[in-house]
Amino acid sequence: MTDFFKDIGRGKIGEQIFVDDFLNFLKIEYKDVTGCQKYQVIDSDFITGVKTYEIKANYKDNDILIFEDYTNINEGLGKKSLGWVYKTRADLIIFVSVKTRTMIMLPFGNKFKQNYKNIRGKTKLIHNSISCGNGNKWQSAFRKVPFCLLDGYISVYKKL
Numbered sequence: 001m002t003d004f005f006k007d008i009g010r011g012k013i014g015e016q017i018f019v020d021d022f023l024n025f026l027k028i029e030y031k032d033v034t035g036c037q038k039y040q041v042i043d044s045d046f047i048t049g050v051k052t053y054e055i056k057a058n059y060k061d062n063d064i065l066i067f068e069d070y071t072n073i074n075e076g077l078g079k080k081s082l083g084w085v086y087k088t089r090a091d092l093i094i095f096v097s098v099k100t101r102t103m104i105m106l107p108f109g110n111k112f113k114q115n116y117k118n119i120r121g122k123t124k125l126i127h128n129s130i131s132c133g134n135g136n137k138w139q140s141a142f143r144k145v146p147f148c149l150l151d152g153y154i155s156v157y158k159k160l
Contacts, residue, residue, distance in 0.1 A: 004133025014057020014096035015045055021101055021159040022094070023048075043088035054090035059097040059104055063147040065154075066095075067116075069125060074139035077130065083140060085116065103157040112153050119149050 015034065023030045023046070030048045033039035044052040058066045068083030088108065095104040106112065123143040130139045147154065 002129050002131045004131055007131070010098070011055070011057050013098050014094075015055045017057075017096050017098065017101050018046075018053070018055050018094050018103065022103060022157065042090070043084050044090045051091045052089065053092050053094055054084065054088050054108075056084075056093060056095045057098055059095040059102065061097050061100055061102060064144045065104060065106075065147075065150065066142050067119075067145055068140055068142045069120075070139075070141040072138035073127060073141040074130070077137045077139055081138070083142070101158065105155045105157055106150070106153055115153070119143070119145055122149060 015032075019030075019032075022028070028048055030046050032045070033047055034045045039045070039047070039052075042052075043054055045055050046053045056066070067085045069085055070083045071081040071087075072078055073080060090108055093106040093108050095106070096102070120143065123145055125141050125143060128140040128142060130137055132138075
């Protein structure tokens with residue numbers, strides 16, 4: 001089983017790397033909205049004057065990105081719920097490697113969202129272990145998407 005609070009803690013590390021190595025480094029003024037329910041509903045962590053960002057601390061320096069299709073796929077545990085790939089309204093998804101601080105940036109516009117339908121057909125849906133937290137249980141499901149299916153959509157950022 002995975003632990004909700006440990007997962008959140010890992011995510012915070014990626015968020016801090018994004019702030020230190022990208023926003024602060026490029027002197028971009030931002031607001032951290034991770035604790036604001038208004039932005040949690042649309043799954044966004046930071047806002048700037050014109051953009052919203054969602055940070056995913058799950059990049060493993062292996063040319064594969066993880067896309068969560070379902071927050072809960074197991075109806076035996078509760079209502080089926082779509083994952084962040086369908087819920088987020090962030091303009092930019094940033095996948096962060098905690099190990100190397102490398103960031104993979106994906107502009108999350110309509111063009112990519114339409115292409116994700118094709119990506120789904122070329123990748124396997126993987127069921128995660130059952131998670132628990134706050135007295136609830138759920139089972140997420142995700143896809144491992146190789147960079148070759150993201151050609152023209154992603155860029156790599158690493159502060160040297």
